[in-house]
Structure formats: C-alpha cells, structure tokens
C-alpha cells in the first residue's frame with residue numbers, strides 16, 4: 447500500500463511507473479487538493495483511490511511543491527506513516543525527519559522530468575533514522591520510472607544542478623540546434639525531426655553501449671573532417687567552461703532556495 451500526496455506531474459508519473467511495474471491500482475491512494483486534477487487522475491488511474499485528505503497511511507510519497515512538503519510530512523507521520531519518500535526540491539531530509547518524528551523513516555530524492563516517460567534518473571539519501579531497507583524501499587519506487595543512484599545529502603544540490611535541471615539544458619541545445627538548421631536552409635519541420643531523433647539516438651547510444659562519452663565522440667570525429675571543425679568551434683567558444691559555470695550557478699541557487 448502506498449499513498450501519494452500531490453498528484454501533479456511528478457506524482458502521477460511515479461504512480462504510472464508503479465502500475466506499469468505491476469503494482470495493483472487498489473494498493474495506491476492519491477491525495478490531491480485540486481478537484482479538477484482529481485477528476486483527471488481518476489481517468490488516468492482507474493481502480494486507485496483518489497481522495498482530498500490524508501487518511502490512514504502506511505508508506506507515502508510527498509509530491510507537493512517544496513513549500514508544503516514539511517507540513518505534509520508531519521501530517522503523514524501523524525496519520526501513521528512508517529516510511530516517507532520526498533521528491534520536493536531543496537527540502538533537507540533532516541528538516542523532514544524532524545517533522546516526522548521517530549516513528550517514521552524519511553528518504554529524500556531528486557528525480558527529473560524524463561520520469562514522465564519512464565526514463566528518469568533520481569538520486570536518493572536517507573535520514574540518519576533510515577535503515578538500508580528504508581532506502582531500498584525508496585529506490586524501488588523511483589526505479590519504476592528510471593534509474594536511481596544513492597548520494598550523501600550534501601551532494602543533493604549538485605544532483606539538482608546536473609540531472610534535476612539538466613533536461614532544460616538539453617532542451618535549450620535542441621532549440622538552438624533547430625534554429626541553426628533553419629538558418630542553413632532546412633524547413634523547421636525537418637530541423638525539428640532531425641534534432642529530436644538526434645538526441646534520442648545519441649542518448650540510446652550512451653545508454654546501450656556504456657562507452658565513455660569521449661570515446662563515442664571520437665568515433666564520429668575523423669581528423670580534419672566536418673565534425674572536427676564543429677567540435678573545434680564548440681571548444682574554442684568555451685562550451686566546457688560554460689557548462690561548468692552553468693552547474694555552479696545552479697548549485698548556488700539550489701543552496702539559496704534550500705535555506
């Protein structure tokens with residue numbers, strides 16, 4: 447049995463993943479404030495229980511906006527939760543654990559939006575109160591919508607900056623590449639089709655070969671060829687240092703927002 451509090455984008459993505467992985471709809475409860483959203487959820491997930499208030503709880507996922515996460519955590523513990531997994535960005539596991547009290551173990555995570563298509567990557571960290579089994583429980587839930595890594599809490603800002611916000615960096619690359627193709631005479635439709643599949647295919651190569659990204663890059667870069675000219679431009683324009691700066695500013699903002 448599992449209770450989700452918040453049936454928005456991320457909450458519903460994880461529910462979809464669990465059902466696809468074989469969980470029974472009757473074992474899933476979604477607590478959702480919004481009446482309109484409850485109607486949508488009832489259509490999306492027939493057989494699950496969609497309710498407006500927290501009832502009896504055993505295990506739970508907090509999928510509300512960060513500002514509401516600590517209060518929801520306290521409510522879940524008061525309702526009997528033994529384990530809680532939070533996906534709220536920037537809310538520390540110790541803050542949540544303090545609100546939950548000793549009877550409930552809290553795990554914090556940072557998923558990302560490719561979870562919506564079952565291709566997410568999440569990092570998890572348990573509070574000092576957690577056993578290994580508690581963290582494994584959280585890993586199994588997030589594993590239904592992608593891959594999961596375990597990190598120390600102090601690295602959660604770095605995770606947020608790399609993979610939490612990361613989809614936006616790649617979407618910006620997609621936008622810019624489509625525009626560049628259009629400037630070279632491609633129709634927008636053709637440029638769009640090329641770039642979408644470019645990212646999907648390159649991602650699959652990374653995933654399925656397990657090869658070092660630098661090695662995969664070398665395989666498409668013949669000396670003095672077309673790709674070599676393009677890569678030299680990216681290197682001299684400072685792509686690496688720009689990305690370093692990008693991640694640094696995201697870490698800084700994530701720390702500020704967590705305070």
Ligand SMILES: NC(=O)c1ccc[n+]([C@@H]2O[C@H](COP(=O)([O-])OP(=O)(O)OC[C@H]3O[C@@H](n4cnc5c(N)ncnc54)[C@H](OP(=O)(O)O)[C@@H]3O)[C@@H](O)[C@H]2O)c1
Nearest residue numbers: 452454455456477478479480509510511512533534535557
């Ligand atoms: N989207 C991302 O890329 C991403 C990545 C990693 C982590 N996260 C985290 O995931 C969490 C959820 O994000 P989201 O994008 O799924 O947000 P969302 O689409 O706004 O969903 C949150 C839902 O929870 C409902 N809600 C709020 N307070 C509630 C309460 N006390 N009880 C029951 N329902 C409540 C909201 O209803 P109302 O609108 O009526 O309040 C809304 O429908 C956030 O904490 C975010 O930091 C998001």
